[in-house]
Amino acid sequence: MINTQETIKKTSNYIRNSATFKIFSIGILVLVLLIPTSMIRSLINEREHRKNSVVDEISSKWGNSQTITGPFITIPYKNFYKDYKDKTKYDLHYLHILPEELSISGKIRPEIRYRSLYEAVMYNVNLDIHGKLKIPELSQLNIEDKNILWDKAFFSIGISDLRGIQERIEIKFNGSVYNCNPGLTTTDLASSGVGTLVRSLRPEGSNTFSFKININGSEQLNFIPVGESSNVTLRSPWPSPSFNGAFLPTSRAVNNHGFTASWKVLHLNRNYPQYWVDNQYKIEPSAFGLKLILTTDVYQKTTRILKYASMFIIFTFAAFFISEIIKKRKLHPIQYILIGLAILVFYTLLISLSEYIKFNHAYIVSALSITIMITGYAYGILRNKRFAYTVSGILAIMYLYLFIVLQLEDYALIMGSVGLFVILSSVMYITRKIDWYAIETN
Structure with missing residues (x-):
């Protein structure tokens, strides 16, 4: 019985004093904190x-x-054939002809609309479109001229959402003026749009x-570049466009x-004639x-910095663990959990505040609040002002570093790598004189 009690006591002392076991426990706590993350x-x-x-x-x-798709010309024609009773019948097919030259220019006028906490980017654009078009030789398509319904030739403009049209569209075609009507002859090229005979x-x-x-x-x-040569020029007072799709601007x-x-x-x-x-x-x-991008998208920014949550937890835990080694003052796992949860509260504070105030202001308030909280807790449990100031400095540097990474989006990877290198080097320098085997045997 006595041997059993001594074994339990020795095991308890080993668990309490073992640096290896403590590091293992801290690793488990970091994994546990991934759940609230x-x-x-x-x-x-x-x-x-x-x-x-x-x-x-x-x-x-x-x-x-x-x-915007087009414009283009759609011409119906008859394709005659014999049925099984040897009677002559015909199907109606549609010949689509794209312009030789197409020039589009326009000015985009952006507008931000608000609903509750959220904002959306709207725009109005005036497009000036002109060009020229030539009917190909029908023999290349095995179509006889007499079968073409020239009087049904339809000038089409594909527009994905007709609700956005603000003014009547008048087509000047070979000197004649036509008013467009909603609807297309076919949906072969566009699902919706306007046009005219x-x-x-x-x-x-x-x-x-x-x-x-x-x-x-x-x-x-x-x-959609339907021209044999398509030229598009746009301008706008919006400062943050994102150019996308199959082709990037030749100049911008x-x-x-x-x-x-x-x-x-x-x-x-392109891959069509x-x-x-x-x-x-x-x-x-x-x-x-x-x-038109909203650079103040707080959700994307918060998601980006949440990726650094594990790093924050690990390095903050490392600071407290090193303090344990140096100050010979043991911390309970529950205290580590509370510190980790405090770090995670930063993100909930940030996302909630940034919905009401500017993101940068929300970041400063959240980071300052969490730094004060953890600093006060560090002084309360260790009763050491120097260590409390050290924790405050570490958190301030980390939050400042994270803010800089957030601003330098294109250089986030190299900034992150350099930051980790500097932090790890600092930890190695601070702990260079610690005799870890001596700690295990104490």
Whole structure:
């Protein structure tokens, strides 16, 4: 019985005094704290989903992201055949002809709309579109001229959300003026849009066209380069565009006062010809354009810095553990848990405050609050002002470092690597004279 009690006592003392076991325990606590970290990430995702729902609701009343397809000409023709009773019948097919030259220029006027805590980027854009078009030789398509319904030639403009159209669209085609109506002859090239019959189409020679579009949209504006040579030029006072899609601008200038961007796309750059029958080709993959980004998206920023939560916990625990070694004062695992939870509270404070005030201000308030809390707790449990000041300095440096990483998005990886190198080097320097074997035997 006595031997059993001595064994239990020795085991208890070993667990209490063993640095190896303490490090192992701290590692377990870090893994445990990943559970509330995951819960915070879910909270951020939930808030972001709520924000996206509100933005979608606003966009549905103003106009969703817009994709402009065209213009292009659709001409129906008859394809005759013999049925099983040897009777002559015909099917109606559609010849789609894309322009030789297409030029689009416009000015995007952005506007921020608010709903509750959230904001959405809307825009109005005036597009000036002109170009020319030529009917190909029909013999190349095995179509007889007499089978073509020239009087049904339809001038089409694909517009993804017709609710955004603000003014009547008038087409000037070969000197004649036509008013557009909603709807397309077919959905082979675009799912929705406007168009008109053009009686002044010339089967031979060039056909010229021009028109203007005044349209509302939200966040994104895209174009599909249907021209043999497509030139698009856009300008806007919005300072943070994101150029995306199949083609990037050939030239662009972005500053705090806005941006200008120009694209030039040739028919050789895409995977469809200038004319075809029915739905032989899909043109959506060639879309290009831009997105008006809100750089104050607090949810994306908070998600980015949440990735550093484990690093914060590990290095803060390391500071307290080294203090245990140096000051010969033992901390209970519950105290480590409370410190780790305090670090995680920073993220909930940040996401909640940033919905009401500017993100940078919310960051400062949250970081300052948590630093004061942990510093006060460190002094309360160790009764050592020097260590409390040290903890305060460590947290201040880490939060400042994280803020800098957040601002330098393009250099986040190298900043993170350098920061970890500096911190690890500092820990190795501070602990260089500690005799870990002596600690184990004490």
